[in-house]
Amino acid sequence: MLTLSPEDWTAIGVTLRLCLFTTLILLGIGTPIALWLAAGNSRLRSVVQALVALPLVLPPTVLGFYLLLTLGPQGWVGGTLQQLGFDHLAFTFSGILIGSVIYSLPFTVQPLQQAFRQAGRRPLEVAASLGAGPMDRFFSITLPLARSGFVIAATLTFAHTLGEFGVILMIGGSIPGETHVLSTTIFAHAEAMNYAAAHRLSLLLIGAAFAVLFVVYLANGRRSPVVQP
Amino acid sequence: MTLKVSARLQHPGFALDIDTALPTQGVTAVFGRSGCGKTSLLRIIAGIERSADAQVRFGDDVWQSGRKFVPLERRRIGLVFQEASLLPHLGVRDNLLYGYQRTPQHLRRLEPDKAIAQLGLEPLLQRNIDQLSGGERQRIALGRALLSSPQLLLLDEPLSALDAPSKRDILPYIEQLAGNFDVPVVYVSHAAGEIERLADHVAFMRDGKIDAVETLEQALARPDSPLFNDEGPATVLHGELRSTDSTGLACFQSGSLTLRLPATGGPAPLARLRIRARDVSLALDPPTRISILNHLPMRIQTIRPPCDGRVVVEGRLPDGQLLLSEISGWSCQELGLTPGTLIYALIKAVSLLD
Numbered sequence: 001m002l003t004l005s006p007e008d009w010t011a012i013g014v015t016l017r018l019c020l021f022t023t024l025i026l027l028g029i030g031t032p033i034a035l036w037l038a039a040g041n042s043r044l045r046s047v048v049q050a051l052v053a054l055p056l057v058l059p060p061t062v063l064g065f066y067l068l069l070t071l072g073p074q075g076w077v078g079g080t081l082q083q084l085g086f087d088h089l090a091f092t093f094s095g096i097l098i099g100s101v102i103y104s105l106p107f108t109v110q111p112l113q114q115a116f117r118q119a120g121r122r123p124l125e126v127a128a129s130l131g132a133g134p135m136d137r138f139f140s141i142t143l144p145l146a147r148s149g150f151v152i153a154a155t156l157t158f159a160h161t162l163g164e165f166g167v168i169l170m171i172g173g174s175i176p177g178e179t180h181v182l183s184t185t186i187f188a189h190a191e192a193m194n195y196a197a198a199h200r201l202s203l204l205l206i207g208a209a210f211a212v213l214f215v216v217y218l219a220n221g222r223r224s225p226v227v228q229p
Numbered sequence: 230m231t232l233k234v235s236a237r238l239q240h241p242g243f244a245l246d247i248d249t250a251l252p253t254q255g256v257t258a259v260f261g262r263s264g265c266g267k268t269s270l271l272r273i274i275a276g277i278e279r280s281a282d283a284q285v286r287f288g289d290d291v292w293q294s295g296r297k298f299v300p301l302e303r304r305r306i307g308l309v310f311q312e313a314s315l316l317p318h319l320g321v322r323d324n325l326l327y328g329y330q331r332t333p334q335h336l337r338r339l340e341p342d343k344a345i346a347q348l349g350l351e352p353l354l355q356r357n358i359d360q361l362s363g364g365e366r367q368r369i370a371l372g373r374a375l376l377s378s379p380q381l382l383l384l385d386e387p388l389s390a391l392d393a394p395s396k397r398d399i400l401p402y403i404e405q406l407a408g409n410f411d412v413p414v415v416y417v418s419h420a421a422g423e424i425e426r427l428a429d430h431v432a433f434m435r436d437g438k439i440d441a442v443e444t445l446e447q448a449l450a451r452p453d454s455p456l457f458n459d460e461g462p463a464t465v466l467h468g469e470l471r472s473t474d475s476t477g478l479a480c481f482q483s484g485s486l487t488l489r490l491p492a493t494g495g496p497a498p499l500a501r502l503r504i505r506a507r508d509v510s511l512a513l514d515p516p517t518r519i520s521i522l523n524h525l526p527m528r529i530q531t532i533r534p535p536c537d538g539r540v541v542v543e544g545r546l547p548d549g550q551l552l553l554s555e556i557s558g559w560s561c562q563e564l565g566l567t568p569g570t571l572i573y574a575l576i577k578a579v580s581l582l583d
Contacts, residue, residue: 122310123314123316123317126310126314127302128300128302129275129302129308129374129379130328130331130373130374131302131303131331132327136331141316141318144318145317
């Protein structure tokens with residue numbers, strides 16, 4: 001049966017914390033980026049779009065490698081932090097959180113951008129003519145019209161972070177309670193030939209990922225597009 | 230008071246070059262073919278389309294000039310677009326109230342109940358937005374714009390996506406805008422009929438430029454008016470439509486003139502009748518024993534030069550209004566028509582503008 005070691009439970013805790021924080025941070029950063037990208041076409045937008053999509057095609061190890069160099073004690077960010085009297089970020093939870101945010105960026109930005117484009121400019125023009133300022137328009141028009149886009153973006157980001165491995169291994173190593181997440185724990189179990197433990201966590205991860213995706217697609221499919229009583 | 234606009238826009242294959250003052254009394258129509266820049270002009274007035282060196286002044290309010298740019302939400306403009314633009318995530322009532330709720334109390338000039346009653350929206354309030362017809366959607370869009378108590382209403386071909394019954398359904402409401410709600414209207418359209426029915430002034434637009442801004446009377450008095458491109462010259466009479474009498478005919482009273490026409494719909498205090506010049510024949514003697522319902526005496530004022538063998542004769546009716554008749558140059562010669570001749574105009578067909 002599913003008997004998990006305390007080490008496994010810690011890893012689950014770290015993983016959930018990482019997924020949650022990554023999703024929240026990315027919704028905050030991704031929304032303005034997606035709004036800007038959806039607002040028009042220009043060369044600068046294409047550049048930004050390509051940068052946002054990079055994590056989709058790069059091996060996670062490449063990203064992790066450069067992040068390790070940047071965030072570590074010799075790196076630009078890590079070094080500056082150390083000079084200021086803080087710790088560098090390699091092999092820390094903050095480090096893998098930054099890695100996750102960058103790595104999952106396209107999974108937030110692309111669905112949002114799609115949803116904003118689909119909502120179109122017309123409702124915003126109408127709202128402006130009726131006296132709604134930019135913030136008012138965002139909350140009363142953009143947000144409700146792109147609601148399903150936000151649900152999909154949040155889900156994909158959460159689920160994608162759940163399965164992250166390469167970046168975390170590169171920046172975080174595998175420190176229990178700090179950077180030891182589910183995927184790296186499974187790797188450790190397998191390395192140690194502890195296949196039963198690896199199975200338990202793997203099955204748990206498959207089940208969780210499927211459940212999250214299923215619930216979202218179910219809810220999204222059932223709601224016919226924006227109908228209100 | 231006027232709406233002054235000067236703007237230049239350069240898109241591939243299209244240039245806009247405008248420097249004009251549009252009247253803000255009643256309905257000012259902007260007339261021109263599709264693609265002549267009517268909508269761009271409207272978008273510049275609204276501040277949706279940014280043109281760096283544009284100048285837009287509404288009366289004493291400067292909306293755009295140099296570095297000054299007042300965003301749309303602070304211009305207090307009501308917009309109604311060609312296609313239904315109801316906010317899809319809101320119900321009918323919330324759509325209607327969206328602007329009203331955002332209008333400061335002291336600027337509100339219209340209460341929701343009054344607008345709902347005047348636009349006949351009561352039966353629509355409980356309906357789902359998806360189940361509304363095109364005409365009903367436009368009526369709601371109109372009510373929503375009015376409820377934000379705008380200083381100016383911009384209508385961008387609001388009828389062009391509608392079928393004929395829906396048009397008839399909504400036109401009376403647009404007609405009363407300037408009068409009942411006291412809002413100047415800029416009405417963009419490529420349909421001469423709509424303009425003849427609604428407009429007080431017409432701005433003619435062609436290839437990104439405004440050729441002329443005229444009153445409707447002036448626009449209808451010149452033979453080469455672009456309004457005549459489709460159906461030839463025509464006269465528009467303003468008057469009152471009285472109810473149907475025992476003969477089944479309705480009476481149209483314009484000054485001292487009375488015209489009879491087949492009844493359509495009910496009486497209307499402000500109606501416009503359109504008489505195509507080619508539907509008006511001329512006779513030297515008072516016609517008797519003839520089936521044509523309407524004949525009026527008039528004195529020839531001008532005979533325009535022939536074109537394709539046809540001439541347009543302008544006559545003054547007894548009450549001073551102008552009536553155009555298009556006859557063959559040969560008939561004109563045979564009858565010996567000259568300016569000053571008293572003749573009888575036989576009106577074969579009239580149509581109520583709707």
